[in-house]
Amino acid sequence: DTEVTQTPKHLVMGMTNKKSLKCEQHMGHRAMYWYKQKAKKPPELMFVYSYEKLSINESVPSRFSPECPNSSLLNLHLHALQPEDSALYLCASSPGPSGRAQETQYFGPGTRLLVL
């Protein structure tokens, strides 16, 4: 089973709202990732958690706040977003430490976010 689930599937929010995206995997993977993807472009890495510790933050604005409550769950808290933050947000997981070359990432279906 290589399933990563994400909720919600779609989200519309105003610039003053606070919302959260959720990602879950039950494959025993120890690394989890957040990506942002604009239409017709490759995903851009935002954050990496390896063994529940934040290992990479790609200089993402503070209006995005990641959280990894346990090894199966990854959240992305959103606050005071801008219209340009509208995108598909993808979560992924990989079996072992994120730094290893052989770590294959398995992606969830994504959350389509629209900021008005």
Added chain:
Amino acid sequence: AQTVTQSQPEMSVQEAETVTLSCTYDTSESNYYLFWYKQPPSRQMILVIRQEAYKQQNATENRFSVNFQKAAKSFSLKISDSQLGDTAMYFCASKTSGSRLTFGEGTQLTVNP
């Protein structure tokens, strides 16, 4: 630093025919992995195939196979007996130790009936 280049932004193929998507990469590392991901209109990113640089044998998954030319740093994807469900954006990607997964810009493949 790694780079991945996909020189074909768009391609089309007739159903049941064979198509090859090109990818070149550049890395100074000796230990690396290469991947092809498929992203259909639903936008779920699906792993198609994975190749370990140390393995000379080309990876194969059903109708999908790669032509891995290590000296030329080329990693093309061949899709045989194309099906309508193969219509998707295809991303080539590479991963070395200690680095992020690096994607190419993608190739939009359309399979026509």
